Amino acid sequence: MGDSKTSSDNTGAATMIENIKETSDPTLQIYLEFASQTDEWKEANSKKLLRKVDLRLLPLLITMYLLNFLDRSNLAQARLGSLEVDLGMSGNDFNLATSVLFVGYIIMQLPSNLLLTRVKPSIYLGCVMAVWGVISAAQAGTRSFGGLVACRIMLGVVEAPFFPGAIMMMSSWYTRKELGFRIAFFYSGNALANMFGGLLAAGILGNLNGVHGITGWRWLFIIEGVITIAVSIVAAFVLPNFPATSMWLTEEERNFAQWRLVDDAKESDDTGAVSLMDGLKMALKDYKIYLFLILQHLSLLSQTFQYFFPSIVITLGFEKIETLLLTVPVWFATFLISLLVTYTAGKTGDRSIHIMCLLCVSCVGNILAISTTNTGVRFFAMFLMPMGAVSAYQIIVTWVANSFPRPMVKRSAAIAICNMIGNASSIYGSYMYQSTDGPRYLHGGVAVAVICLVMVGLAFGIRLVLIYENKGIANAEDENINISTVNPEARAPVTTLLTDMAAPTQKRARTDDEGDDLPKLSKIRACSECKKHKIKCERLPVAQECIRCGRFGFKCIVNNQQQRIIEDDIEWKREATAKRKQLEAAIADLLRHNQLPPLSTYGQTSPLIDGVTPTRSGPAEQATAMTRDNSQEPDAEPDLVSAPMHSLYEVTKLRNIRSDLHGDGHGTANPVEDFISTGRLPLDEAEKLFRFFSQTMNQFLWGGIVLVHSDLSSVRRSSSLLTAAILAVASLHIPNHNEIFDMCYTELTTLVSNSMLNRYHSLDEIRGLCIGAFWLSDLSWKLSGHAMRIATEMNLHRSLQKLIRGQTEQFERAELWFLLYVCDHHFSIAYGRPPVIYESPSIKNYEEFLRHPSAVPGDVRLICQVALFITLMQVYHQFGSEVEHPLEESDFSQLRAFNVAIEQWRLIWQPRSADSPYVGSYPSKGVVLHYHFAKFQVxxxxxxxxxxxxxxxxxxxxxxxxxxxxxxxxxxxxxxxxxxxxxxxxxxxxxxxxxxxxxxxxxxxxxxxxxxxxxxxxxxxxxxxxxxxxxxxxxxxxxxxxxxxxxxxxxxxxxxxxxxxxxxxxxxxxxxxxxxxxxxxxxxxxxxxxxxxxxxxxxxxxxxxxxxxxxxxxxxxxx
Known part of the structure; x- marks a missing residue:
């Protein structure tokens, strides 16, 4: 009976796969394509994607937040100047000026964050940053306390959108596991602002006070405001938007970036199907939001000391400038601790324990600060207070974003609500540190210590609530209950993968019955054994079974619909691929036996094997110029959108419009007829020339990677053009071989002319053209151009991507494409003409090529030049080749940047260029030679x-x-x-x-x-x-x-x-x-x-x- 049930389950899964395939829904096809990839593939591509996203997103967001917090908190540094005296402030005026900022800050957070889901974040955040920079600088012009308060209110209104908007934006790029550490880096802008703010304020108040009749605190506002405006302009153009709309990613990377988020939360970021009000209602109906907003409110309340931190530190007995400098090590230590604890929290996945421990540290710091006036003890307490409170807040922010993953509008509302209510604490929290309470600030210290203890209990309570809710969802999955009955917002159909994750500014019509006939795919959680005992199911990345089942010898079964679909789909593809290869091998054998054209001539234009290059165009070829293929009508192009010529061939079947490329270029058993066999060049002379080329000239071609043949007979069987090129180049370099050179040169030019109209080409034909181009200067440009046209017909430009996807047989083709890139750029520079091959992602991805097991030291030498020419092409595109236009003075900063890039190129590639037994230290010395020439060129x-x-x-x-x-x-x-x-x-x-x-x-x-x-x-x-x-x-x-x-x-x-x-x-x-x-x-x-x-x-x-x-x-x- 158990066997019957298993058979039924497998049949059902297989049927479901077929139903998915038959729907022809591209989003499901993409989902299955990514889902069926190996863990190693996903991990490698995730790392590659994250590198690009991190470099594009994090540095700019950190800088923006640093300035955001700096413009908000610089009032504390200005207080150490003559701010209060110049504006006639007294009593609690400073507390009021501090707290009033958060009135506008709270009011604008929720509407601005909801609006951010409908507009481009780069434009929105960049514009509000520019406005707050202007207002921040305008504070320098205030002449009264009322003017300062007005500026602070407006500053709060325009600063409000940034922090929650940045958090929401990051959660649209990173999975929950990745988000915590990134938020730590982002929130490090808080610590850095306090650290650099102290240094900057010390320099400005100490050196600019009175310059041009302007007091130091006014210079502080002006300088920091101008810096903010400058960064906002950069942000508007550089800051990325959402994965679906980021054109700096390839289409595959955009799809993969969206799939990662869907796979992480099992729900798409449905920006168009859920309205703003619906998202707000969804957030308010979720009881967890109230627990988190209380936690975040108390967390920010426990940090109010940082707005008075210079005033607290000055009670240690130091001068104003020394006080500002003493805050620097405190915030630097806070920065390091924040990164450490958020990294460990993300690694372990346990945030509540980290929060509770950090709050206890902050509590101890506050108790020490109010318990004694000893300078050493109190300075130590100054370290503990922000290290605990600020680090805990970073983890809390991550916890909120991860607890409301989808849809985007709900997550955006949840983040904004928590941040809005949380920052309300700053309105009254600023009064906890009265100026009359110094030097111990007893009331503020006791209040913050108590708040930390309350937060410890609240964090523990939220931990228990989430554990209970996760168990409910897991039990529902185990019993095959629709998740929507347990948590209506927990899951969404996979059909929304791409259609609902289009540009946030686009709305999408949705029918009521959409996706009803498609499977609801839920997230894989645990195997049956672990679920039965209600314990955590842990498995290593490459293991087929979890740790517990492996230890006790249990059969590890994941009773999950999605897992069965993926496994059955992979197995079906594996079997189909094996059968297809068997059929191709059998058909190829029959065709050879009957002396018929290769299989590639009957089907598509993307061949599996290539043929041998004919040395002459015979009558038979001429006769087929306008004839139809003799094969049966091939199937229509499987891709609806193909090259136009493919469609023309499908209609006419005319051979002359079809790229019939075959043969691998490594020789055949066919009899050879060339200028050696006809006696024009003696065989022994040809052998001598070949040996000379193989041992000398070939080694200068990056260690001999170009010539794959070990003897002359193999070359002659493969390509007459390659033979003529080798012998012509060799005879050019040997004294007293002028007549032989003339003969070989004439033969080469004849073969090249004939190859222009040949239908069949090979890799060795491309090699021959490259060898000729590298040494025969009068033919170099023409030969390299002809080689590139043949290479693109043979789809060599796609080889590297295929190699990365696991097709190891593509290595030779990818290597040849890199060789053509170098050849093209050699003569682009030499002749002063634009190159043909541009710096595509395949070219720039050369490190993936070098990591292939087949790569040899010669490949390193080749890629070394590729890397250099990529930089030189950037120079070409920057400055052009208009010789009658001099460089502007503003161009020299970019010129210096290119000089630095060339310096870095030498530092990277000279150590990697190993000596050769044939050419000695020429590889590494050649790097230095090209370095000098590149510096000269630029x-x-x-x-x-x-x-x-x-x-x-x-x-x-x-x-x-x-x-x-x-x-x-x-x-x-x-x-x-x-x-x-x-x-x-x-x-x-x-x-x-x-x-x-x-x-x-x-x-x-x-x-x-x-x-x-x-x-x-x-x-x-x-x-x-x-x-x-x-x-x-x-x-x-x-x-x-x-x-x-x-x-x-x-x-x-x-x-x-x-x-x-x-x-x-x-x-x-x-x-x-x-x-x-x-x-x-x-x-x-x-x-x-x-x-x-x-x-x-x-x-x-x-x-x-x-x-x-x-x-x-x-x-x-x-x-």
């Missing part, structure tokens, strides 16, 4: 379009001198660092480019600019460039190697440079970009020597007319 912008010998600002001059110093360092590394000097022949074209760029830059600056403007020594430049010419003239390479041409071109420029220094006039160095203003200020005989070298991407290889050629020297002899 800072040379300071001289862009600047007239020669015109006055330079200090910032522009500093940047220009950095560029000069970095260019000199680049050349010195080449001349004096053995690892770099020995690699000058085998290094890629980009290295030659940046070396030549630095040399030309130094010559032109030394030629055009006087040393009084810039720190440049003409004699040093001349000797440095001459040494470079000597090195490049004596390398061992083929006749057409680029180093010889660079040496010849620099020799000509040096001759002109020396002739000018000796007084002779020489022309020949011309420019297309020199500004008219620059030409007007230079003698006519020198105008031909003006060259614009200062654009970060202005090294246009096509315009290097100084080198005696336009890089056509790769053309075969006699052509």
């Amino acid at each position: 800072n040379s912008l300071a001289l862009r379009a600047v007239p020669v010998n015109s006055p330079l600002s200090m910032e522009r001059k500093e940047a220009a001198n950095i560029a000069i110093s970095s260019a000199i360092s680049t050349l010195n590394m080449l001349l004096h660092e053995p690892a770099i000097r020995g690699s000058i022949v085998g290094a890629q074209l980009f290295t030659h480019t940046m070396v030549a760029f630095c040399a030309v830059f130094l010559l032109k600056v030394a030629w055009l600019w006087d040393s009084v403007f810039l720190s440049i020594n003409k004699q040093q430049v001349e000797e440095l460039v001459q040494s470079l010419v000597d090195v490049m003239s004596n390398v061992s390479a083929g006749e057409k190697h680029l180093t010889y041409h660079i040496a010849n071109g620099l020799t000509k420029m040096l001759d002109r440079f020396r002739n000018r220094r000796s007084g002779q006039i020489c022309v020949g160095v011309r420019t297309r970009h020199a500004p008219i203003t620059a030409r007007a200020k230079v003698p006519p005989q020198q105008q031909d020597l003006i060259v614009e070298p200062f654009d970060i991407y202005g090294l246009d290889l096509d315009a290097w007319n100084d080198f005696g050629s336009t890089f056509d020297f790769f053309q075969p002899s006699g052509s």
Whole structure:
């Protein structure tokens, strides 16, 4: 009978899964997709998401709250100045000025927090912050006590929305377990405000009193108000809103952020379906709200001492400035303790015990403060009072937000009500510390100590109430009772996952019968054994059974509908995937046996395997140009919204409009027909060239990660284009191989031309194009562009995301996509053109790639350059490539930030670049070389379009001198660092480019600019460039190697440079970009020597007319 029941349950769960699938509801599909992921996947993606959210949200909220509390409490510091004397205050006037702020503060909290669910928090909170900053600064202009009171009332009205609004906003991003520690960081703004407020007040009251005829306390209000206004402007643009409307997250991250909250509370943040009044009524009908508002009211009442804290501390017998400084260590210790206890409370999930212990600490502190006048004991008591009361309040705020998780409007109302009633204590609490009660302040100390003890009992009572309510919900779930009968607001249908969590400003129509035919998924709580004994069910993250069942050998069964759905769905997917792979393998075997096209030609354009690149376009291919596929009609595209060309193919079945990409590019058993097999290049010569490339050139390509073949025969079977590229590059670097180079070069260009119209491409074809681009300067731009077009057809740009999702076979493709990114940016800089591959999330996610088990040291070297080019592209997008537009003075602060980023890049990547058995210390030294060149590139912008010998600002001059110093360092590394000097022949074209760029830059600056403007020594430049010419003239390479041409071109420029220094006039160095203003200020005989070298991407290889050629020297002899 038990077996029958189990079978019935499984059948029901399976049927439910099918019903969910058949509904085609995208929200349910997304819910199941995330819910069915492994715990490791959820944890990794949660950490990634939280890092982004924390960096975006917490620093700004903490800063805003620091200023919020500072503008509210700075009256206590101003009192130590001449505030009371200047405004004629006496008696309890100060207490009234303190308490009156909270009248407006209380009135506005609830309506403002409800309104926050309907507008963008960034705009709303930013605007109210700007207004309270203005009012705070306006307090400096008050001339009477009445004016001060009026300002304080208005200040309370506009400060009211911030604290509850920030708490509600954070609870819309973080789960209950995460929220506590974040609120601790947020509320640390209280302690930091008291700490920095004391320091700031000490500095202002001690140093600015009387400056410009303004008293110190007025300066205090002005300075803090202006700072608040400045931060509010930043907040309006930077502060994030809700997960569903945050465009700085990807679509997947937005969905996952919403799912986490739904999974945590098992209810969506239904902002549109519940009205503001309904949310308020729901909060007021929940009896727990009254317990929490009393607790929060008493908690804030126990903290009223902080508004008089400087006045209390001054009773220790110190001067006013020393008193303000003594408050700093107290609040710093409070800050540290607050973080510690909120972290442990969140870890253990037990908040009431922490609250009770902290309140006992505060109680002891108050008793000590009133019991003696001993300075040491009372100063120790000053530490205990805020450490207990302030830390306990942080946990209470988290407790309130977690106890009313959903819907958002109810949570918002609950937070506002508790905060509103809680802050009412400040109206009368300020009178607990009468000025006549000093120095012991007996009445206030006794009252706060009693309040702390009352709160201990209340916290314990709330603990018992919540335990009882949780047991009721757990028992209802165990007995399969609808949760809504126990707690009407406890759960909501999963169908509201995305539709109800859209932008808070959008309302959504809802039908009465919506979701009635869908399962109500409740939260997994405990296994059957633990529920039966009514004990806590604890399980480790990776364990299949709970700790108790594992210890006693019980069968751990979670009798939960959602769990069964998820498990059955995972099992169904696993079986379906296995069967699909079996079918694909069988079909592929049949197709090969019958010599038919691969399986990918019959279905979708996202292939599982790729084919071999044909070396020529034959007649058979030409015949199929406008023919239909011979396969049966494939199924329609499963995704409704697909690429338009997919739909066109579905309609016409024309092969020529379809990307038929197949083959993995690693060779086949097909017979090889190439220029080696036809006898044009002897096989032994080809073998020698391949070995040379494999042992030397290939190692400069990041440790040989590009070439995956171990012998020439494997390369030839895989791709004729890759073969020709390897042999052409190798022959270019060997002396006396000019004829062989011409032959290989011609073969390569022919194969590249043919590949333009080929239907089939492979990974090795992309590799061949990249190898050619890295060393053949006249083809580099065209080859890299062609490689990128093929790569995007083969969907290499999606490989990294697939790799992260667990498809390990995508590693090679992801690696190749990073290689293409580097290749693209090499020549984007070299030719002064915008790059093709942009900094997508896949590119920026390079650390995930390096964490893959298949990653090798060569991958680290590759990603090192990726990281650098990401920074350089930020420079490009910031300043553009308009060579006729000089940098503004305001741009140099951003320029310095980029310099810091480059410094950090070197510090991170130089230690990670390990030595190689083939190229020695070149990897780490290469990082230093690229560091100098990057600094040169960025800072040379300071001289862009600047007239020669015109006055330079200090910032522009500093940047220009950095560029000069970095260019000199680049050349010195080449001349004096053995690892770099020995690699000058085998290094890629980009290295030659940046070396030549630095040399030309130094010559032109030394030629055009006087040393009084810039720190440049003409004699040093001349000797440095001459040494470079000597090195490049004596390398061992083929006749057409680029180093010889660079040496010849620099020799000509040096001759002109020396002739000018000796007084002779020489022309020949011309420019297309020199500004008219620059030409007007230079003698006519020198105008031909003006060259614009200062654009970060202005090294246009096509315009290097100084080198005696336009890089056509790769053309075969006699052509």
